[in-house]
Amino acid sequence: KISQIRFEDKYIAIQELHEKENLSIILLCEIAGISRAAYYKWLKRVPTDRELLNEEIMKEMKTLQEKVDGTFGYRQMTLHMNRKFEEDINHKRIYRLMGIANIRSVIRVKKKQSYKPSTPQHAAENVLNREFTAEKPNEKWVTDVTELKYGTKKAYLSAIRDLYDGSIVSYVLGHSNNNNLVFKTLDKATALLNGERPLIHSDRGFQYTSKKFKRKIDKAKMKQSMSRVGRCIDNGPMESFWGTLKCEKYYRRKFTTFEELSLAIDEYIQFYNHERYQKRLNGLSPMEYRAKAA
Template sequence: MSKRSYSAEEKYEILKELDENYSTYDLESKYNVHHSTILDWKHKYDRHGLEGLKESSTWKKYSKELKLAAIRDCLSGKYSIREVARLYEISDASVLRGWIKKYNSHRDLKDTSKGRTSSMTKGRKTTWDERVQIVLDCLGNGKDYQEAANTYNVSYQQVYQWVKKYEDGGDEALKDKRGHNKEEAKLTPEEKIKLEMKKLERDNERLRAENLFFKKVRGDRKEAKLSQIRFEDKYVAIQELYQNEGLSVSLLCEIAGIARSAYYKWLNRTPSSRELLNEEIIKEMKILHEKVDGIFGYRQMTLHMNRKFEEELNHKRIYRLMKVAGLRSVIRVKKKQYKRSTPQHVAENILDREFTAEKPNEKWVTDVTEFKYGQSKKAYLSAIRDLYDGSIVSYVLGHSNNNQLVFKTLDQATVLLDGEHPLIHSDRGFQYTSKGFKRKIDAAKMTQSMSRVGRCIDNGPMESFWGTLKCEKYYLHQYKTFEELSLAIGEYIHFYNYDRYQKRLNGLSPMEYRAKAA
C-alpha cells in the first residue's frame, strides 16, 4: 500500500467516489490505499466533516480509564479493533494495538501525557557541584527524572544522562572534560606517563572483566562460544560482577555483546511464572542439600524435586539450577581430565638414593603434595628438605598446583644460600621438567637430579616427610578454610624444625643439629 500522505481535500475527493457506487476495494486498487483506511476516513468525515480529515498537529490525550475500557471491549470479541477505535475516537487502530500489547505484558497503563514539554528539551549550563546535587536528589526520589528537571530547571535528557554517567563512573564522570584533551605531541613527559598509565589501567580492567565474565558464563565449557550462551546467564553474570567486583555495566555489556538498555530492561522486568518457580526450586534444593549433608547430585535432587513440586522437572533444568545456586555433591566428584604433557627438560638420577649429606645445603629434595579442606576444596604444599639434617628449608602453600608454586618455593630457598650450590632432587612433575625451573637452577648454579619414572622411593625422604606431616597433624583435625589449614601447616613445620627431636640426629631437633654443625 502507498505510504504517501493525502490532504484533507484529496481524501474528500476519494470519499465522493465512494458515494458514486465505487466500493472500497475499487478505490483501494485505484489509489493504492488500504480499504480499511478509506473506511476510517469516511467515519471521521461523517462525525466531524472536513475537519476530521485533517492531520492532527497536537498530541491527543487519553485517560487510563478510557484505555482500559477500550481494551476490554476489544478483548471481549464483540468488536473489531477498528470498531473500538472509532467508538472511543482513538486516532488510529495502531494506538489501540499498542495499549493491548502493554496490557497483555502486564505493564501499567498511564494517562497520556501532553507530549514533550520545554523541560524535556530545553537545558542550561550547570556546574559540577550542581550536577552532583541533581543526580543525588534524583536517585533519592527513585529516579524521577521529570521531577528533578522541573526542580532544577534543566532538561529531562540532561538529568537522565547525568544519572547514567554517575552510575558508571561516580562523581568524576560528571565533570565537563570537553576541550581539555591536548594533542599527544604537546604533552609533557609527566603527562605522557600519566596517559600511558591510564591506558594500561583501562586495558587491565578490561582484561579482568573479560576473564571474570567468561569464567562465570562458560563455567566448565571452556570452548563455548559467546553466541551459545543463554542471555539469562549473561544478564545474571553482569549483575553479579557489577555488585561484587565493581565493574562497569557498560564495559560488561560490551564484552557480552548485548545492549545496555537490554540489560536494564531485564533488570527491571516482572519475573515470569517460570522464574518464580525456579526461585522456589532453588530454595527447596538448598534446604535439602543442607539436610542430607550435600550427598545428593543432580539425579537424586531431580527425583526429590519432582516429588516435592508434583511435576516432571527435567534433570537438565535441575543441573543448571544447582550450578546457579552453587550446590554440588560432596561424593563421587567428577575428576578432571588431565592431558599428559611432554617434559621440556629431564635430568638424570644423580642422587641415586644417596640420602645422606656431609654438610648443610649439600643435597636438597623437593616435592608437592595435596591437602583437602572445607567441602572438597584443595590446597597444594610445595617444600624443600635438606638431607643433612632433614629440616624444611622453605615451603609454600597455594590454591593451585602450578609452576609459580614451585618457583616461589625455590626462590625462598636460594635466598638463604651463602655461596653453596646444592644438588636438588625431585620427581618428574611438569613443574620440575619445565624450562623455567631449569633456568632458575642454572642461575643458582645448582645441580638437578630427577627420580626415575614410577620410582617414588627415589625421592623417599620427601615422601617420608609428607607421611609424617599428615599423620601427626593433618589427619587429626578438620580444616574448614584455607587459612586454618595454612596456619596448622606453618605451626607444624616450625615444630618439626625446632622441637621434634630425632634419634638419627643424636636426640636433637633438625635446627639444633644444624647449629651444631655451624
C-alpha cells in the same frame, strides 16, 4: 588389660584406674589376680626413687601427648623423655609406662598417590641415586608437592628439605598446583644460600621439568636430579616427610578454611624443625643439629 602387664606394674594400674575411672578396687584386684591385702600393703609402702621417677615420666608423657595431638609413639616419646629428664631411659621402659598410663599413638593413614604423566621440556638423570645422606648443610635438597584439602576445596603444599638434617628449608602453600608454587619455594630457599650450590632432587612433575625451573637452577649454579619414572622411593625422604606431617597434623582434624590449614602447616613445620627430636640426629631437632654444623 591389667592381667597382661608385669606384676610389679599391676598395683600402679589399679591405682590409676581407681582414681581416674572410679572403678572398684575389689574388681580390679580380681582382674589382676592379686589380693586386696597385697594391694593395700603396696599402697602404704614408701615409693622407691625409680617408682617416683616413673610417676613423673607418665605425667610428662601425658602432657606431651596432648601437645602433639596423640601422635607420638614410644620412639619419639623416648627421645623427648631422655631430653626432659636428662637420663638414658630405655625405650622398653617408656613403652611399658605408656601402656600403664594408656598412652597410645594414632595409627597412620596410608593413602595412595596418583601421578599424572607429563611430557617433559627438560629431564635430568637420577644423580642423587638414593644416597640420602649429606656431609654438610645445603649440599643435597629434595623437593615435592603434595595435595591437601580444606572444606570441599584443595590446596597444594610445596616444600624443600635438606638431607643433612632433615629440616624444611622452605615451603609454600597455594591454591593451585602450578609452576609459580614451585618457583616461589625455590626462590625462598636459594635466597638463604651463602655461596653453597646444592644438588636439588625432585620427581618428574611438570613444574620440575619445565625450562623456567631449569633456568632458575642454572642461575643459582645448582645441579638438578630427578627420580626415575614411577620410582617414588627415589625421592623417599620427601615422601617420608609428607607421611609424617599428614599423620601428626593433617589427618588429626578437618580443616574448613584455607587460613586454618595454613596456620596448622606453619605451626607443624616450626615444631618439626625446632622441637621434634630425631634419633638419627643424636636426639636433637633438625635446627639444633644444623646449629652444631655452623
